[in-house]
Amino acid sequence: MxxxxxxxxxxxxxxxxxxxxxxxxxxxxxxxxxxxxxxxxxxxxxxxxxxxxxxxxxxxxxxxxxxxxxxxxxxxxxxxxxxxxxxxxxxxxxxxxxxxxxxxxxxxxxxxxxxxxxxxxxxxxxxxxxxxxxxxxxxFGFNPGPAIEVITRDFSLYETEGGKLGKKILKFYGKGKCRGVYIIGNGPNTATSQLAALVISESTKIPVQGMAMAQYDHGVKETANGSFIIAINPKGKASKRTSDLLKTVNKAGAVTFELNNFGVEEEFSPLVAPIPFFFAANYIAAKLKVSAPFIVGGKVTTVT
Missing domain, CATH: 3.40.50.10490 (Glucose-6-phosphate isomerase like protein; domain 1)
Known part of the structure; x- marks a missing residue:
């Protein structure tokens, strides 16, 4: 991987x-x-x-x-x-x-x-x-060229950040008292949260859920004690609310991790934000000695 x-x-x-x-x-x-x-x-x-x-x-x-x-x-x-x-x-x-x-x-x-x-x-x-x-x-008429340059320039930083995140997830999950791992995001990064959860789940076999920050705030936060909450939080319309929510759930017993420095504006952050999660998934899978990337099914889902 x-x-x-x-x-x-x-x-x-x-x-x-x-x-x-x-x-x-x-x-x-x-x-x-x-x-x-x-x-x-x-x-x-x-x-x-x-x-x-x-x-x-x-x-x-x-x-x-x-x-x-x-x-x-x-x-x-x-x-x-x-x-x-x-x-x-x-x-x-x-x-x-x-x-x-x-x-x-x-x-x-x-x-x-x-x-x-x-x-x-x-x-x-x-x-x-x-x-x-x-x-x-x-x-759709956007120019992702500068964001691609940032990816190339900062790629080693994403690997470092992903390694830190992977270690934290593994340490938390390994305690045996994990009640849930959630990745939350806002606006365009609602999609990033779901993509990141998918990649980590299928690569490591650890169940992870991705959702909008506000959706998590509307009730799921009641599971905070014993949960690990990861926020994709570039500067944007809901960044302060997200930071405040992390403080709230941390006080309620959650472990939290915030990713907020992507080197690009919020509209291009979905191009950069997945990469630390990719490295985190790879780190965890290697440490857990996951035998194959796909065990229950295959990379391509076919239905007869």
Whole structure:
């Protein structure tokens, strides 16, 4: 996993260079599963008029109306079953994928291909997630170039921070009295919190939940005693409330950890904030001697 994480700066720059000038549509569904669903959620909370949809639920419950003629489908592998089911129902779609020779990349209804150029990825979605965000930033008229430069410049700092976080999670979880590990974020980093929880959970086999800070504040905070709360908290509209909440739950018996120095403005922090979590996941998995990245299932979820 670590080797794939180390490829992030170079693969991010390649995706940026290859997809300059990309334009993506608004006012259409952006459909995916897992990290491919979280990525467009970032932009919903950056004011982009799109409709992020979970492919499974959209197929079963949201696609019942006729005449869905346009959508953007995201599947980093290009093989996720539920996304392919949706592809069969959409008259014409743009596809964002890492493998252009995949079933999604060769689908009869595909009208536009956006390649991620992340290279092979055998572990959790790390470099493919970052490159999905880069494609979306470009497609919606943002310039992620300076943020990519920050990633390259500060990459070793993210590894150090991720190692610190990994040690704290492992120490806390190892005590045997852990009641929960939560990652919280605001606005576009609500998606980051869910992505980080997914990567740590599947890589380490430790259950972690990600959610909006305010959602945690609305009741879940009652589980604070014996919980570990990690806040993604760049300077922004809800940063003070988040810091105050951490103080409150700390007094109530929670262990807290705050990530707030990303070297970029809040709107680009979702591009940087996942990286310490990737390193934390790798650190924990190595210490726990996790035998394989995927045990119960595979990297690609296929449903028959």
């Amino acid at each position: 670590k080797d794939e994480i180390y490829e992030i700066p170079g693969k991010a720059q390649l995706c940026y260079e290859k997809n300059k000038g990309l334009a993506l549509p608004g006012k259409v569904p952006y459909i995916g599963m897992g990290s491919s669903y979280f990525a467009p959620m970032v932009f919903k909370y950056l004011g982009v008029n799109i409709y992020p949809e979970l492919a499974s639920e959209f197929f079963n419950y949201g696609i019942q109306y006729p005449g869905l003629d346009k959508a953007v489908l995201i599947s980093q592998s290009g093989k996720s079953s539920e996304t392919l089911w949706c592809a069969d129902k959409v008259e014409s779609f743009a596809g964002i994928m890492n493998d252009i020779n995949s079933p999604l990349g060769t689908h009869r209804n595909l009208s536009k291909t956006i390649e991620l150029f992340a290279g092979e990825e055998d572990f959790s979605s790390t470099k493919t997630y970052i490159n999905t965000l880069i494609a979306l930033y470009l497609g």
